[in-house]
Amino acid sequence: MPSWRNNPVRHARFAFLLGASLAGALPLAAQDVPAAAPAAEPAAPKSLLPQGFEEPVADAPAAPLPGTDGVAAPASTDAPFIRPRALPDPAATAAAAQAVDPFAIAATGRSLEIAGPLGSLVTGPGAGYGLNTFAGSNGRFVAGVMRRMDTPIASRWAHIVLRRALLSESLTPRDVNSGDWVAERGWLLLRMGEVDGAKALLDSVPLDRFSRKLYLVAGQAALAAADLPGLCPLAPTAQALSTDTLWKLANAICAGMTGDDITAANVFDQLRDGEKANDFDLLLAERVATLSGTGGRAANLDWTEVDTLTPYRFGLATAAGLKVPPEFYAKLPVQQSGWVVRAPGLSDEIRGPALRRAAVQGVASAQEMVNFAAMETARLDTEAFDATPAAALRAAYAAAKPADRLSGMRTLWEAGDSADDHYAGQIETALAAASFPVDKRYADDAPMLIGAMLSAGAADAALRWWPVIDDASGATHDNGWALLAAADAGTRVPVTTDRFKDWAKGLSGPKAVTKHRAALLLAGLGGLGKAGDDWDGLRDDYEVDAPANSWTRAIDAAAKAGRTGEVVVLAASALQGAWADVPPAHFAHLVAALVAVGRGHEARMIVAEAVMRA
16 A cells, blocks of 8 residues: 555656556546547646556555555546537536535445445435446446545645545446455545545445455455454455555454463564564554453563654554554644544544644534534633634634634634644634624625635535625625625526626735636636636636646546435545645536536535645
């Protein structure tokens, strides 16, 4: 498996892929429409697909270190060409039902071919995308994109859409083994920080239907969830399938759990003599086995001997309740914030900062942030509580006067030093903003209130502020217009070139940054069908249009065929890294494709998010 550290290969280094080279590299090029194969496309935007995307990939050998075993599969196929500007008409697509940041919950226990934790057990709009989520897709192609996706992705809302697709109770697509398909979904969910979803997905598959890759990913999920007993039914078979030392250690720990001290001790001695694991990881396993029931081999751990909290160390230490120095959690990759939030037994001092990072990514909801603060309220006396950020949150939700509620929200919006900190504050106040009274006296704060609501998908509540925004002037009007123009599913908010120019002219910051931000909104409005031919001059000015490449052909073809899951995966692949890495030409295609497959609400939230965060 790839390292949990951030992948240094970012969009700027991705190989440029021509349609012809993609088709020529693949054994499975059959599609509904023949692929166009131009000789050269020098003006096309850089491809967002990872290096080697067009090459068949063999199974990677198992890694020698515990908790880092490799999962890979072959990929991929080309897709037919569709004109980049042939954008679908959103009026022809039913508006997606709104839901405030819903989350997947329980596993269904269905068969391997129809695997996934979402289905009839999960109610509410937007919970999952149905049995046909990946119907008609080439599984090898989609799995190849998923496997190479670098997380976290830029957009909170794209993360939410991707999670919903991966967790949908759906049929296995063609050209991929069912077990491997579940493994690919689970592995991407883990890399996204979605440990609960990954565990539920994998637990929905009977053990006698596991493939090799499914064993390997299930082991990673058990570590991420700090579920050591979950390793025990997997370990005997997995040890025969993989050379990863994890499974030998798991067998020893599981022997200790059942009171078989001799077997556990023998395995540990063999591993130490054969130098199959470093001393710290062996001592950690022995300590866990000792706590589980074996005797005489307990060892004190010196965390100064290591400098990282690997998935293996995280899982074992968390499961055993061992104290880990706080700085190790601070150094975890941001995508593992979701693991920390869901980990049992960790202190609020560790889980609190991780919760904010997880919310910005899309792992945690606005409601979870409020619930966490409420638990803190219950544990502290009044004087201690008043000195915490939770006091401002309580004011935002419960103060008697609207002005005091707004003051509490401002405190949270301005907390922290980074843009992500400020966005976390908007998510945290989303539900408070949605219930705040619409009043022109608070017009100056309306754009921030609207942004907070849209961070959690509350578009209808945000649109109540349009009369106030329309009567306002200057930055209040322009910023409010940009957000509501993106969020409006109908024609309530006028979208004109003059309004766009006024907003773009008022943006502050380096010229390259403001131009990119404006270009993303322009591209997003085009994808939503709100910027027609009369916007051509602006599209030229902001370089929104560009010749097609392999990625645009793939997502356009998937959208035309209604392949929802494939569209979602490709859209997420275009949003790897930071918002600054997202080419506007690709953004227009991904927004249009999401609208075309019935995910219009989510598409609008992604465009609004680009306005706030780009």
